[in-house]
Every structure is written in C-alpha cells, then in structure tokens.
Amino acid sequence: MEDRLQVFMEYVATKCVGDKWPAEYVYVVPEIGDVFQYGDLKQWQGEVTPESKRTLYIEIECCCGGDYGKWSEVAVSNHRSFLRLFKTVEGVHGYTGGFGTFGVVVRADVAESNKEIKRIIDDLENYPVVDEDDLYKLQETYQNKALSDPWFYDSFRSDIHLENSQITGITKLLANNKWLKRQILKTIFDRGGQVEWEYECGGAYLRRDQIVPYLEDRLLLTRGKKSIWPSLVNRKWSTPEYEEHYLLYIASEADLLLLVDREWQTPEFTDMYENRIRGRNV
Numbered sequence: 695m696e697d698r699l700q701v702f703m704e705y706v707a708t709k710c711v712g713d714k715w716p717a718e719y720v721y722v723v724p725e726i727g728d729v730f731q732y733g734d735l736k737q738w739q740g741e742v743t744p745e746s747k748r749t750l751y752i753e754i755e756c757c758c759g760g761d762y763g764k765w766s767e768v769a770v771s772n773h774r775s776f777l778r779l780f781k782t783v784e785g786v787h788g789y790t791g792g793f794g795t796f797g798v799v800v801r802a803d804v805a806e807s808n809k810e811i812k813r814i815i816d817d818l819e820n821y822p823v824v825d826e827d828d829l830y831k832l833q834e835t836y837q838n839k840a841l842s843d844p845w846f847y848d849s850f851r852s853d854i855h856l857e858n859s860q861i862t863g864i865t866k867l868l869a870n871n872k873w874l875k876r877q878i879l880k881t882i883f884d885r886g887g888q889v890e891w892e893y894e895c896g897g898a899y900l901r902r903d904q905i906v907p908y909l910e911d912r913l914l915l916t917r918g919k920k921s922i923w924p925s926l927v928n929r930k931w932s933t934p935e936y937e938e939h940y941l942l943y944i945a946s947e948a949d950l951l952l953l954v955d956r957e958w959q960t961p962e963f964t965d966m967y968e969n970r971i972r973g974r975n976v
Contacts, residue, residue: 702742702750702802707734726784732791735799747802751787754815756822758797765794767893768822771832773798775825780811794895836898837891846899847871850878853906861917881909907932915939934959942966 707722707730724730738750757772759765773788776798780786785801805811814824823829840846851874856864867873882889882905889904911932918926923944931937938959941949950970958964 700752700802702738702747702752703735703799704738704750705730705734706736707731724787727781728787730787730789730799732789732795732797735789742802744803747806750802751785751799752802752805754798754800754818756818757824758795760791760795761793761895765796765895767832767836767898768829770796770896771829772818772822772824775828776814779814779824780808783808783811786811833891833893833898836893836896840898840900841875844871847874850874850902850906853902854910856910856913860919860922861913862919864913864917877909877913878905881905881912884908884912908936911936915944938963942970 705722705724708719709722710717711720712718735751738746740746742750754772754776757769757776759769759773773796777786777788780800781788783804785804787799789795789797789799800811800815805815818824851868854868856868858865861867878900882900885904885908889900891898891900893899914922914926914929915936924946926940927945927949929940931940941953942963950967953967954971956967958967
C-alpha cells in the first residue's frame with residue numbers, strides 16, 4: 695500500500711459549541727463507530743507524513759458506491775462485511791451521502807498498523823470480495839425480492855409470444871405468476887449456467903433475451919398442439935438440442951429422409967435418428 699497510490703482525505707466536520715453569538719464552531723473528533731457524511735471528507739492537499747496519517751483517511755476500494763455509479767451487490771456486501779468485522783476498531787468509519795452514496799474509510803495509520811485490515815485491503819486488489827458467504831446471501835436476497843415482484847413477471851409476459859392456438863390454455867398459464875416462475879427457473883436450470891442473474895443498484899434481474907426464446911421453444915416442444923407441428927419445420931430454434939428434439943420426436947418421416955447427411959449433436963441423437971430410419975424401412 696504505497697502512498698503514491700492513495701488518495702488521502704481529511705475529516706472536516708464541525709459542530710457548534712456554547713450559546714454565544716456569533717456561534718463558535720470546532721472540528722469534530724471522531725469516536726469509534728461514528729458514521730461520516732461524505733461531504734465532510736475532503737481530499738488532502740498537503741504533505742503526507744507519519745504524523746499527518748494519524749488524522750488522514752483512505753477509502754477502501756470495492757466497498758463504496760452510489761446511485762449515479764450504479765453500485766453493485768459486491769460493493770454492498772463488502773461495505774457491510776468490512777464494517778461488521780472492524781466497526782469497533784478506532785479509525786474505521788462508514789460514510790453516507792446523497793443519492794445513495796455509501797463507503798468505508800480507514801485512518802491511514804490504522805490501515806498500515808492493523809494486520810488484519812491491511813491483509814484485507816491487500817487481498818481486495820487481487821479479488822474484490824471481502825466475504826463470499828455474505829455476497830452469496832445478499833445475491834439470494836436480491837433474487838428472492840425480484841421473484842416476489844409482480845412487475846418481474848409482467849416484463850416477461852410482454853416478451854412471450856405464444857397463443858392458445860399453439861398451446862392449449864397458454865394465456866391462462868402465463869397469467870399465473872407461480873407457474874411462470876417455475877418455467878423461468880426451469881429454463882435457467884436447463885441452460886446449465888449459461889444464464890446468470892445480474893445485479894444493479896440494490897436489485898437483481900434476468901436478461902429476458904437469454905430466457906424467453908428458450909422458454910418458448912421448450913413449451914412448444916412439450917405442450918404444443920400436434921396441429922402446429924408441421925408449421926415448426928422451418929422454425930429458428932434457440933439451441934441445436936431443441937432443433938434436434940423437434941426433428942427426432944416430432945418431424946414427419948418425409949422430413950427425416952432429408953437429414954441423412956446431418957451431423958447430429960450427440961451420439962445419442964445419431965442413434966435415435968438411425969433407429970427411426972431403420973424402423974421406417976423395416
């Protein structure tokens with residue numbers, strides 16, 4: 695932790711003392727556990743010496759954010775984890791400010807002398823997470839909050855283009871948030887880690903373009919009416935697996951005969967195709 699890499703700040707909060715006029719103001723001496731106002735932290739322009747470090751502060755990276763900066767769940771977790779560990783240490787303070795601003799500052803001499811604080815500061819330069827368990831719990835909280843919000847499902851419904859003529863009762867099913875939740879989570883599971891929750895400003899969301907095409911395809915394959923199957927022959931499927939599922943389970947024999955030179959995705963699909971052709975020729 696070299697001085698040339700640090701921005702040092704001084705705490706310039708003041709308070710009024712006495713009842714005389716004009717009012718007299720003195721600088722506030724921070725106490726353990728005090729939460730600063732961000733506006734009371736000013737960048738230090740003077741020389742940094744061992745003596746000045748006793749009153750100067752450095753900001754802990756990856757523990758700060760605000761609405762304008764689109765703070766992440768990592769910053770929120772780090773902020774609360776760092777303060778949980780060190781809020782009773784002299785010279786460690788959280789700060790707040792307008793527009794959701796939050797962060798952590800540590801007095802410069804403490805950042806150098808406290809071995810555990812110094813270790814975490816150094817570790818954050820290589821891996822920006824203070825406590826992985828806390829981060830996981832926070833992400834889970836954000837996910838559950840999103841899944842309990844009716845708007846979350848409204849946004850998906852607006853992008854799903856399936857009709858009762860394709861799937862019996864699909865309009866009614868899509869109106870059921872519990873049912874739609876199961877379909878969304880199943881799609882995430884089926885995609886095997888290719889879809890991940892994203893986080894921003896205290897919330898979690900899913901990119902609908904990574905969910906909806908796959909959800910539609912799966913519902914058409916598993917719930918679609920037989921009467922629409924021929925119309926799917928030229929459909930652009932979201933995955934090769936869905937396309938091959940259609941060809942092997944649903945496509946007509948005439949369509950299958952056109953696929954003799956196809957290279958299937960897996961040996962299993964190759965065997966299934968050969969068995970269907972063999973069964974036709976028996």
